[in-house]
Amino acid sequence: MNIDLNALLETYRNNPFEDYVLQSVHTGIINFKVQEDQEVHGPEGKWHQKPGTLLYTLERENNIKKIYSPCSGTIIDLRRDLNGSFTEAGVDLMSIRHRLDKDEVIDRILKDVLILFTAPQRARYLLSPEFAVKIEKQSQPFIHAGDEPIIMSLMKRDTNLVYSNTPGVIYKVYFQQGALVEEGAPLLGVCQEENLSYIQQVVNKIKTEWE
């Protein structure tokens, strides 16, 4: 596998942002509570129990719904012309230019370069006892095609999932034991053994250098 991690990293360095386009959640009269270029913050607290910045209110049937910012960043492309008017659902209202932090960059790079083993359907997932022990002891154990690293638990039935991709080491486990995982969400990130040290170097580089 030929990975140009430096090029990938450079892409993120040149544009360390991700734009979240916010659309109206339903019809209603919009009243914006933010300005263009205003800094907003996302939910805070250990359990994200404190809502983010109030972005706008949407009034429908005398019900004034408050919509808060889902992430931190700067408001761009604010449709000020819609203020005070009736709007359909799904209309682009604004974007939040979110600056990626180092964990988010690492996460995105890893998702690009690792071989992802994804959830075949919405279910609860567990590591098989064999792999749970291996991960505990070795941290990054080896996985071959034909191994059964994960158990899918659905409707009181446990099904072993077979890994059928390129062999490598389990670099990252994306789910928590027994947690509900949506279909298509990554469960394991597998890295080819020859790329392991290289990826590790890049990750360390991001951790130390990214601001």
Next chain:
Amino acid sequence: MPAKNKTMMDSGKLITQLYDRATYLIDIKKSQDWGNIGEILNTLHQVRQSIFDLEEQVVFEQLEQIDMQLSELEGRLARSITPADIVNIVRSPQRFTLMDILENVYDSFTELGGNGDCNVDPAVVAARATVSRRVKDKLYTHQIMVIGHEKGRGEEFRNGGCAKPWGNEKALRYMHVAETEGIPIHFYIFTPGSYPIEDYPGAAQQIARNLYAMAKLRTPMISFISEGGSGGAEAIGLADMRLMASHGYYSVISPEGAAAIEGKIREGHKVPKELIEHCAAQLKITARDNLELGTIDRVVQEPPLGAKREDYAFFRRLRYEMIRATDEVVLQAKSFRAMRTYALKMNDSGSVEEFPVGVHWEMDRAEIRRLLDLRSEKYRRMGQGFGIEEKKGLLAGLSKAKELAEAGYYELRYGLIRPHEKNVKKVIAEVSSEGSTFLRKVTEPVRAMYEFVLPKTEDFRNGPREGMERRSIFIEEWEPYVSPLANEDRTITCPNAEKSGCQDLWIPDLYGEFCGVCPTCGHHFPLEYQWYLENLFDKKTLKEFNTHIVSQNPLRFQGFDARLEKDIKKTGRRSSIITFDASVNGIKLVAVMLFSDFRNGTVGSAEGEKFVRACDKARITRRPFLAYIHTTGGIRINEGTLGVIQMPKCTMAVREYIDSGGLYIVVYDNNSYAGPVASFLGCSPYQFAIRSSRIGFAGPRVIRETTGQDVPPDYHSAQNALKRGHIQGIWDRREFRKRLYEALITMGGPNLYYK
């Protein structure tokens, strides 16, 4: 101190003593600006720095000067001591702790259930101790169980004497040990409050269990309060005699907490010192105030600025007072004459070293019964006279006569006839079961005659009640009550909309047909208490009583009269509790309801008294007792300790009701927190919650401020309370009536109209 002694004294030791005295004054006033204490401290510092450069005579002269200045300040402070100063005295690191008492008051002791930080909860210390007294030439040694809070000497692991739920559980365990062994218990209360966590057994629920057990613990109990912080204090405070340190405080809430509430101070903002001092004075927290309010029995005098660790004279006084209090509790239960003789001799004695008489603390069954009766009387009397508008003249006479007639009727019906009826039935059943034709011939006429004299009563176990055969218990034939909340033309968003995908709800639908319940996720929106009055009980069966007991402002808390007046005007009610007779599908019961619109459902003297009277009514009329808690914000802080003592008082009534065979069911709704949950509600064996309600000891803000840890948003949810074992089930509001009926049938069973 005479000059000739001073020269003999080690100057270093003298400086340390003066430093301690100066820092003690700073601790009390929380400032170096008071008096010239800052200057004195500087001078003392300079003397210590230059002690080897100065002549000994000069050093002592300067120290004597400082000593005089400090004495003057101490005298000045003692003459003008304020409640806020007393709070600071109690919190001073120089104040005596439980370990000092164990070492200096008792002859010997062995700590139980842990030692130091190797302990289930280091904030609670239990110890078996011995204490002796000399009567002339004879030495009497008594065995004691000592249980109390240990604030620690700067030991972080003690949590400043805040007992965790398992610490209170430990206390209860050793109370039962003392009960088994028949030895008295001495409680020492040194707590700013209980550690407010919900982990099993739960702060509130464990305090409730302790109170429930202490209400009828078959051994004499004496408590001594130095720092009595609300519910935490009550966990080991329900005693036969309550002593209090003259420089201690006993309060419903810390002055800082009261100030934050009164001043509506936002979390994280500093509470003004003046407001804290004002609240400390308003809450009536001092020993003298509590003695006047009748929430304690006696004050143990301390030195003018409070006792410290080395005040051995105070420990001798405390030892004397604790022994004397135990003597009195035991003798009161033994005989009036013995008590009178003892009191006379003690009055003549006047010494705190010697006792003129020896008293054996062992008690027989009859004496213990008397002890429990006296305890019950004591707590039932507490807080009475605050909030009762007595009926006058003919009305009062009629009311009394009605009560007596009612009591007589129910005693006759359930006390005399019912047991007899049960016995006769049992004999007939036994004889009939022989299957003998001959015997049946004999028993049938007897049975027929018996049933003619005493008509057959309904038995819920064998089928539906009379008149209910054609009627569903779910469908009622009256016009449904519609919440006034439904009179609004708009939609509302369910709080779980994002998570559960709930559609917006049209308010007339939500509060009408849906009974305030989201049809998608089942979230329960709050409804007014009238909805329950109208929908839970059989139509036209509600009969409210004790409406003449009204909430007042017994402590003359500044500004509280106006707030009470406003709530009376708003609700048309005069207390936050409604007590009434009602029936559910024909089953008669006595019910109480704490509701949110009046002082947020807080409990004060009037509410406590109404609760106790309702509980007694349920006991006399042999009916199930339902406590539906629409909302309770805890004990009403504006009534100070008069509010706190409603915890033991109401728990006592509940205990007596349950002991006499009653069925007590508690149902929580909306928000139920603090004192009531930690006493007369939490002690029920059958507690349920309406969905989406929250139950706990302290709210998230108090938890954050006291423990320094944040709690998840669903920390107090009914689901989590169920997981922790605090409640026995969660009911849907739409099925409340059905569930309540089922509970009455299944848990009441044959004892529904008991005995």
